[in-house]
Amino acid sequence: MTPPLGETIREHFERQILAGTLAPGARLPTEQQIMAQFGCSRMTVSKALTALATAGLIERRKRAGTFVARPRVHSMVLEVPDLAALVAARGQAYRYRLDQRDTVTSGEGHLAGHPALHVSGVHFADDRAMAVEDRLVSLAAVPDIAAADLNAEAPGTWLLHHVPWTEADSRITALGASPAEALLLGVEAGTPCLCVERRTWRGTDPITHVRQVFRGDSYELVAHFGPGAS
Amino acid sequence: MTPPLGETIREHFERQILAGTLAPGARLPTEQQIMAQFGCSRMTVSKALTALATAGLIERRKRAGTFVARPRVHSMVLEVPDLAALVAARGQAYRYRLDQRDTVTSGEGHLAGHPALHVSGVHFADDRAMAVEDRLVSLAAVPDIAAADLNAEAPGTWLLHHVPWTEADSRITALGASPAEALLLGVEAGTPCLCVERRTWRGTDPITHVRQVFRGDSYELVAHFGPGAS
DNA sequence: CCGCCAATAATGTATAGACATTATCGAAAC
DNA sequence: GTTTCGATAATGTCTATACATTATTGGCGG
Numbered sequence: 001m002t003p004p005l006g007e008t009i010r011e012h013f014e015r016q017i018l019a020g021t022l023a024p025g026a027r028l029p030t031e032q033q034i035m036a037q038f039g040c041s042r043m044t045v046s047k048a049l050t051a052l053a054t055a056g057l058i059e060r061r062k063r064a065g066t067f068v069a070r071p072r073v074h075s076m077v078l079e080v081p082d083l084a085a086l087v088a089a090r091g092q093a094y095r096y097r098l099d100q101r102d103t104v105t106s107g108e109g110h111l112a113g114h115p116a117l118h119v120s121g122v123h124f125a126d127d128r129a130m131a132v133e134d135r136l137v138s139l140a141a142v143p144d145i146a147a148a149d150l151n152a153e154a155p156g157t158w159l160l161h162h163v164p165w166t167e168a169d170s171r172i173t174a175l176g177a178s179p180a181e182a183l184l185l186g187v188e189a190g191t192p193c194l195c196v197e198r199r200t201w202r203g204t205d206p207i208t209h210v211r212q213v214f215r216g217d218s219y220e221l222v223a224h225f226g227p228g229a230s
Numbered sequence: 231m232t233p234p235l236g237e238t239i240r241e242h243f244e245r246q247i248l249a250g251t252l253a254p255g256a257r258l259p260t261e262q263q264i265m266a267q268f269g270c271s272r273m274t275v276s277k278a279l280t281a282l283a284t285a286g287l288i289e290r291r292k293r294a295g296t297f298v299a300r301p302r303v304h305s306m307v308l309e310v311p312d313l314a315a316l317v318a319a320r321g322q323a324y325r326y327r328l329d330q331r332d333t334v335t336s337g338e339g340h341l342a343g344h345p346a347l348h349v350s351g352v353h354f355a356d357d358r359a360m361a362v363e364d365r366l367v368s369l370a371a372v373p374d375i376a377a378a379d380l381n382a383e384a385p386g387t388w389l390l391h392h393v394p395w396t397e398a399d400s401r402i403t404a405l406g407a408s409p410a411e412a413l414l415l416g417v418e419a420g421t422p423c424l425c426v427e428r429r430t431w432r433g434t435d436p437i438t439h440v441r442q443v444f445r446g447d448s449y450e451l452v453a454h455f456g457p458g459a460s
Numbered sequence: 461c462c463g464c465c466a467a468t469a470a471t472g473t474a475t476a477g478a479c480a481t482t483a484t485c486g487a488a489a490c
Numbered sequence: 491g492t493t494t495c496g497a498t499a500a501t502g503t504c505t506a507t508a509c510a511t512t513a514t515t516g517g518c519g520g
Contacts, residue, residue: 234474274475291483294482
């Protein structure tokens with residue numbers, strides 16, 4: 001019934017910070033004062049403040065005290081959901097069509113020199129083309145993919161379920177559909193599309209490099225920043 | 231010199247999880263076993279595991295034990311730099327031109343019912359139009375902006391320096407430039423552009439709503455995920 | 461007036477123990 | 491067999507204390 005005391009303390013300051021009662025840069029009471037105020041031990045206070053610090057709401061400086069963090073502007077959380085799950089969540093039928101599959105050894109880029117499986121295909125939502133995808137998967141890092149049925153499961157989904165990755169980056173750009181892409185997407189050449197290029201690694205080993213071109217009118221990326229980070 | 235013991239324990243399991251040695255669903259040793267293994271008290275182990283649980287790497291279940299979390303929807307960190315700083319970092323000259331400034335009370339959306347300052351203008355890099363921006367700023371939440379010189383400092387930059395926000399979301403889409411936008415950007419209508427729409431709040435009070443349309447050929451968003459996320 | 465240094469006030473980490481909570485498991489009762 | 495229910499093994503929280511670390515502050519000497 002009673003919420004944990006540490007949680008109570010955490011929420012107490014979180015509320016004040018979010019409401020602006022405690023402005024950025026303001027100093028919080030010392031741990032001693034807080035433990036007197038709430039009648040608990042210092043460890044409990046410390047854990048509550050540690051949680052707030054981890055969430056980026058406060059900054060703790062030895063000898064100086066604890067302060068409300070100035071909002072850090074530059075990073076937001078970009079959700080990168082699995083396409084199959086995303087489409088399913090919208091109540092549409094998802095399908096992936098594999099168009100091409102071969103083995104290559106590219107000479108440049110992220111997977112340079114590694115033998116790789118090259119697959120390209122189209123993602124459909126309710127039988128409407130949503131995105132074209134062109135992907136390289138390192139056969140050294142992911143030998144199992146050679147045996148996978150990539151018609152039944154899109155390569156991205158397969159990788160998500162079978163291969164943990166530790167590092168990734170994405171470039172997001174807008175471009176006009178090339179004639180080939182336009183044909184696959186069922187739009188006119190030059191139609192604005194969202195292009196996501198992503199590279200992933202496991203440790204230092206490259207896993208995959210994918211380029212997805214989405215119909216601009218049927219896909220959007222959303223990013224979020226906030227204390228409700230959960 | 232010696233790293234904190236709790237940190238050592240955290241890294242020990244983090245490495246094993248990221249490397250795949252501990253596969254998703256696998257069970258970690260009990261806290262008792264870990265404290266025996268590292269020769270420390272249970273609180274230390276508990277704090278290390280709590281940190282991993284907060285980061286979403288493990289899941290702890292009473293009576294049952296601690297398990298490697300199944301890979302969730304992966305989220306990445308999207309860098310959203312201040313445009314002025316971004317352009318400066320590229321070694322180009324940044325300029326903002328304010329085209330329009332008035333006061334409105336919109337009837338719908340994020341700022342519905344709030345009197346707001348409406349500003350629109352163009353961002354330039356080396357005198358080349360990079361993006362058009364259309365922005366509403368709540369006058370209730372940010373009264374000071376009425377007195378700001380938004381020719382000297384772009385509204386986004388001004389807000390960044392003067393107003394803390396606690397929550398934000400962004401929608402990223404691709405679209406063709408409208409005739410008006412095309413004129414301002416110096417491109418042909420229909421040219422693919424990257425559109426970022428962002429809303430920010432402080433607590434539950436809306437602060438600003440901005441729509442930025444970037445030339446597709448001169449801007450890209452970059453997102454990153456990795457243990458270097460600290 | 462300036463620079464150095466030591467006292468100090470704050471957080472950082474850790475210990476050893478206690479009791480609370482809860483899902484699971486196994487045995488007893490039906 | 492099936493259900494119920496209590497024992498139990500694990501995590502969850504908290505206390506009281508100790509010592510480490512570090513940035514600030516203020517005093518002392520040049």
